[in-house]
Amino acid sequence: MRFSTMLAIPLLCSLLVSSCSHNTAPSLYQQLGGADGIAAITDGLLREIEQDKRIVHHFADTDIDRFRTLLAEQLCQLSGGPCVYSGGTMQESHTGFNISLADYDALVEGLIKVMQQQQISISAQNQLLALLAPMYKDISYR
Amino acid sequence: MTIRLLLTLCFLTSPLCLAGSKIIATGGASNIEGSAGGGIVPWAVINGYGSSGEWAATAFATQVGVDDFTLRVQGASVSYDNNWEWSFARQTFSLDTIGGELRQDVFGVKYHLAGELLYTAMPQLSLGVQYKKHRDFALPQAVGARDNSGVDLYLAASKVLFDQVAGRNLLLNATLRATKANQTGLLGFGNSNNNDYQLVFEGSAALLLNYNLALGVEFKQKPNELAFANEQHWRDIFAAWFVNKHLSLVAGYADLGSIAGLDQQQGYYLSIEGAW
Numbered sequence: 325m326r327f328s329t330m331l332a333i334p335l336l337c338s339l340l341v342s343s344c345s346h347n348t349a350p351s352l353y354q355q356l357g358g359a360d361g362i363a364a365i366t367d368g369l370l371r372e373i374e375q376d377k378r379i380v381h382h383f384a385d386t387d388i389d390r391f392r393t394l395l396a397e398q399l400c401q402l403s404g405g406p407c408v409y410s411g412g413t414m415q416e417s418h419t420g421f422n423i424s425l426a427d428y429d430a431l432v433e434g435l436i437k438v439m440q441q442q443q444i445s446i447s448a449q450n451q452l453l454a455l456l457a458p459m460y461k462d463i464s465y466r
Numbered sequence: 467m468t469i470r471l472l473l474t475l476c477f478l479t480s481p482l483c484l485a486g487s488k489i490i491a492t493g494g495a496s497n498i499e500g501s502a503g504g505g506i507v508p509w510a511v512i513n514g515y516g517s518s519g520e521w522a523a524t525a526f527a528t529q530v531g532v533d534d535f536t537l538r539v540q541g542a543s544v545s546y547d548n549n550w551e552w553s554f555a556r557q558t559f560s561l562d563t564i565g566g567e568l569r570q571d572v573f574g575v576k577y578h579l580a581g582e583l584l585y586t587a588m589p590q591l592s593l594g595v596q597y598k599k600h601r602d603f604a605l606p607q608a609v610g611a612r613d614n615s616g617v618d619l620y621l622a623a624s625k626v627l628f629d630q631v632a633g634r635n636l637l638l639n640a641t642l643r644a645t646k647a648n649q650t651g652l653l654g655f656g657n658s659n660n661n662d663y664q665l666v667f668e669g670s671a672a673l674l675l676n677y678n679l680a681l682g683v684e685f686k687q688k689p690n691e692l693a694f695a696n697e698q699h700w701r702d703i704f705a706a707w708f709v710n711k712h713l714s715l716v717a718g719y720a721d722l723g724s725i726a727g728l729d730q731q732q733g734y735y736l737s738i739e740g741a742w
Contacts, residue, residue: 378487425548425582426517429487432584436489436677446676447633453584454628460585 353405355448366396372434379430402455414462485711486515486522496526499572500541500555506686507668509639510592510624512551513543514741524741532733534563551576559652569601589625598651609694611654618645641668664689680706698723714739
């Protein structure tokens with residue numbers, strides 16, 4: 325009895341320690357597929373926008389290469405990845421565009437479609453949507 | 467019949483079925499009163515998929531079958547700008563064991579006051595009015611109802627919270643309703659002694675398993691104003707399948723308590739909605 329207890333305690337300890345050391349859940353950045361995953365989401369979203377008659381006009385004067393870089397940076401930083409977003413605030417960069425609720429819905433719908441295509445888990449999709457949804461107030465009707 | 471025709475038209479002629487921009491499932495279903503909501507509770511969401519500046523329309527048919535009664539509802543709604551919803555529902559309540567039927571029409575208007583279901587910390591808030599007109603008042607009158615018509619007023623708050631349960635999104639809804647209706651109006655409005663409004667609470671919670679599937683529960687507090695029989699609160703559990711932006715199906719189990727002296731009225735809830 326005592327012997328087994330003596331054995332069990334270090335065993336339990338080592339189990340606890342090892343479970344602790346491996347207990348870091350993958351960050352959202354990792355769940356989205358890291359840099360490659362975010363590049364794929366960004367490119368997918370650009371394709372969606374390009375094909376979406378509802379919103380493509382908002383991007384008529386956009387420098388697409390710059391937009392792609394900034395969007396990837398932003399998604400990377402938001403999701404806990406090793407990037408720093410170098411663009412302007414959401415308010416600044418959307419002023420004058422008068423983005424409507426319907427525009428915002430259309431973009432979110434495009435993002436969802438791309439995330440589904442990339443087979444990102446529903447949980448990771450929802451975590452990202454939770455980070456992006458509140459930007460509505462800074463982006464819309466400016 | 468009409469719904470089937472419209473659905474067929476929709477699938478055959480795609481220009482007729484341009485869906486609005488709202489995210490799938492965010493128009494909710496049509497409740498038994500024709501308002502966007504769950505099954506028995508009106509929510510703050512606006513029917514259909516019309517986002518800002520867009521029109522939308524829905525048509526639905528619902529059947530609720532409990533031990534001694536069957537409720538059949540057909541209705542339609544039009545909405546604009548994700549702010550206004552105009553709805554109509556015709557209810558036929560068959561008294562399967564007592565015999566006969568009670569019919570009621572519900573005309574609804576809902577206005578989205580503030581907040582955005584998905585995008586703001588503040589829940590989406592809407593104010594709704596339902597004008598209910600009974601078409602077979604003899605029986606409700608005989609059991610003590612005062613009026614054959616009534617107006618319900620409700621304030622609803624709805625919010626989708628992201629990533630809540632096993633990474634899934636959770637929709638919460640709370641509705642406060644002022645009503646004089648007995649059994650939602652199927653047994654008329656008010657009684658001979660009391661014509662005051664009653665304030666009742668209704669609530670729903672639904673877990674969105676993915677973009678197309680939701681599992682939910684609902685509770686509807688009800689007044690108990692007719693002396694001839696006890697009236698109880700309603701409850702249901704449901705599964706909703708948003709097949710696409712044009713078709714959704716809801717199946718559930720409803721507990722309608724005691725109705726007209728017949729206790730423990732429980733049974734199925736089925737609903738189909740077409741949206742354009």
